[in-house]
Amino acid sequence: MNHTPSSSSPRSLGDFTWHERAACQAGPDPDLFFPHPDQTEQIRAAKTLCEQCPVRRTCLDAALEDGDRHGIRGGLTEEEREPLHRDLPHRLDHARVAATLGGRDVHLTDLERHAVVRAAYEAGEPSAHVARMLKISDDHVAKLYRRFRRQLRNRTLSQVTTPPQQATAPLSRDDVGPAA
């Protein structure tokens, strides 16, 4: 069963304005979201509130990205959230890559950071611009750009096919030129 709420625009890092729209902001005792495992009524009440919450997805994202494993977040209990915590490093969310390329500061996994550099390289972005976007050194981006260049070159070379007659005819000593 998929517990993940429908996706929305990723939150910007350092932006906590979504707290103001949280369904739990003005009402219940915060302890409601930290039930003991056998407090099923409390768990049900907290989850019902989360289901009506307009920032449920953002709340869940924040919990995963902050490594917050305690209590109910985004409508999921600690146990329900655990597989999502484990899977987070494998996330490759193209909306986040696009948001970063568009100048927003959002949480990125290593895979997403790599995808940002790759897309920037293919778009001809200066490495210094990417370095600023990802808050890493220009040298590091330049190194990644060189790696992409080599990968593209290798792919191009591997696509070059040898003409059939050359592929089947064995090389003779004369084919490699005269001796020095």
Ligand code: SF4
């Ligand atoms: S989803 Fe998060 S912010 Fe919304 S009510 Fe539940 S715990 Fe509060």
